[in-house]
Amino acid sequence: MKMTPSLIILGSIVVFAPVLLIAVILPWVTISDAPSEIHRPRTGIEQEGRRIYVNNGCTYCHTQFVRNIDWDLGAERVAQSGDYIHDRPHLVGTARTGPDLSQQGGEHPDDWHLAHFINPRHTRPESLMPTWEFLGMERIGALTAYVQSLGFKSADYRVQRQNEWKRKAVEAFEAGPEENVRWMHSMVPEPCTRLPNPYPTTEADLKRGHRIYQGFCIGCHGPIGDGMGPAQPHLYPPPLNFTILKDRGITGGILYYQIMNGITGTAMPYFKRELESEKIWAVGNYVAVNFIGQSDAGGEPRGIAASYEPPRQE
Ligand code: HEC
Ligand code: HEC
Structure with missing residues (x-):
């Protein structure tokens, strides 16, 4: 067969058409822009926190999406397109130097975040996350509000549960x-x-x-x-x-x-x-x-580990 210009054009169309269909057209027609069942609009302070998140490059270390293949220990709800309809720019990220934050809201109470943002080594001694004390209390507050909103309605539910239990914990502590x-x-x-x-x-x-x-x-x-x-x-x-x-x-x-x-x-x-x-x-x-100063540790392991050696009689 002779390689004529029209044959080359035809050949490239045959090669690229399926690629275009799979990588562009299919996603375009299947992705809906309807909100997902957990979606809600962000409040003013959450929006402000989001801006601080963007400005400080949190997204270089944190993703905000969970794929099907991530679904194992530590992965939460698998992301849906309807979770992101109001996100411009979206912050899904690519690097997971730190944990995925797409369902971070309510994972910890606010005071944990305060200590962690002031210095991540406070709550996790070997963390490599930078300190954010320089942002000042007001901006740390907005950042916390944003992080606590990640997961939208399911985050609201968890945050509410944290607050309920916090009341009980404070009451018990003060007693x-x-x-x-x-x-x-x-x-x-x-x-x-x-x-x-x-x-x-x-x-x-x-x-x-x-x-x-x-x-x-x-x-x-x-x-x-x-x-x-x-x-x-x-x-x-x-x-x-x-x-x-x-x-x-x-x-x-x-x-x-x-x-x-x-x-x-x-x-x-x-x-x-x-x-x-x-x-x-x-x-x-x-x-x-x-x-x-009080331990009830057993004298004998229940179930002998392969590495366990009985004490030697000298
Ligand atoms: C250089 C990478 C890096 C950057 C930049 C970074 N983080 Fe982190 N982040 C980490 C690592 C690693 C951890 C896990 C250890 C820890 O708890 O500190 C973490 C943990 C977290 C956690 C706690 C997750 C959990 O439940 O334990 C939150 C929330 C968080 N980061 C938010 C942020 C925010 C907001 C920013 C931007 C202001 C940011 N991070 C910037 C690396 C980073
Ligand atoms: C971010 C701070 C923080 C970190 C990190 C932390 N704890 Fe705690 N821990 C607390 C707080 C706050 C309480 C509850 C205090 C209260 O309600 O009075 C607590 C309570 C406890 C209790 C409850 C004791 C009981 O009798 O019910 C134990 C046990 C405990 N911590 C052990 C640990 C161990 C072990 C680690 C490390 C693997 C750890 N904690 C890491 C803050 C922390």
């Missing part, structure tokens, strides 16, 4: 340590309250607990567990002073449950997505031994 501990433990299912820590207290275990404590907890609960970490001035109720748990019925199971699930309404986050079960037991025992 003194006895009542505060009773309130915190009233959320723990009864069988957990009776569960001792199944791992033995070993030097290696305490070292591991120490390492985890430094990486996740020290900014709030402080190096000596008295709740006076650098985040403390920004949080209310303030981080727990662990010494108040002594002689108040604390068990390894309670520590495990609280660290795993966090305490809604307070800055205490859940760690079930970041720490494996064994690490939660380890950091719980580290707190029990060093700060509470």
Whole structure:
């Protein structure tokens, strides 16, 4: 066959037409510009916060969309086009240096965000997110309002739940340590309250607990567990002073449950997505031994790990 100009043109149309159909025309006819079921317009202050988000390049590290293939641990609702109809420019982003923020609203209470924006190392000691203290309180407030609106109506629901629980947490905190501990433990299912820590207290275990404590907890609960970490001035109720748990019925199971699930309404986050079960037991025992001074850690592991070696008789 001879390569004539008309054959080349025809050939390129045959090649490009399906591409155009799949990459341009199909999305164009299938994407609707109707709002999704969670969508709502942003308020003035949320809009202002969005502007600060754009100006400060948050989008270089944070995405705002969850794809089908992201749907696993940590991924929330899969994004829909109707979530973005009012976003000019859209902020879906491409880099996930930090976590996806499309459903961030209500994940934490406002005071957590304040401490985190002032210095992310306050709440997450190894974070590489920059500090935003230079923005000043007013702009941090607007940024917080924006971040708390991510997820629209589902965020509003979570924020409302945070606020409800915050009222209860503040009330319990203000009623003194006895009542505060009773309130915190009233959320723990009864069988957990009776569960001792199944791992033995070993030097290696305490070292591991120490390492985890430094990486996740020290900014709030402080190096000596008295709740006076650098985040403390920004949080209310303030981080727990662990010494108040002594002689108040604390068990390894309670520590495990609280660290795993966090305490809604307070800055205490859940760690079930970041720490494996064994690490939660380890950091719980580290707190029990060093700060509470009371540990029920088992003498024998229940279930022998492959790496477990019985103590040698010398
Ligand atoms: C250099 C990258 C980087 C930039 C820029 C950045 N972040 Fe982050 N961000 C992170 C990382 C990493 C984390 C996870 C560790 C942490 O909690 O600090 C994070 C965490 C967060 C979280 C908490 C998510 C959660 O639930 O734990 C929020 C909210 C957040 N960033 C908002 C912002 C906002 C708003 C801006 C812009 C003012 C911003 N970030 C700029 C990297 C960044
Ligand atoms: C952002 C701050 C913050 C971080 C980070 C944090 N906590 Fe907390 N923690 C709190 C606050 C606030 C409370 C609740 C205080 C109250 O309601 O009086 C709390 C409560 C607790 C409790 C509840 C005790 C009980 O008996 O019910 C435990 C256990 C605990 N934290 C352990 C940890 C551990 C372990 C880590 C690290 C893996 C950690 N926390 C990280 C702020 C924090």
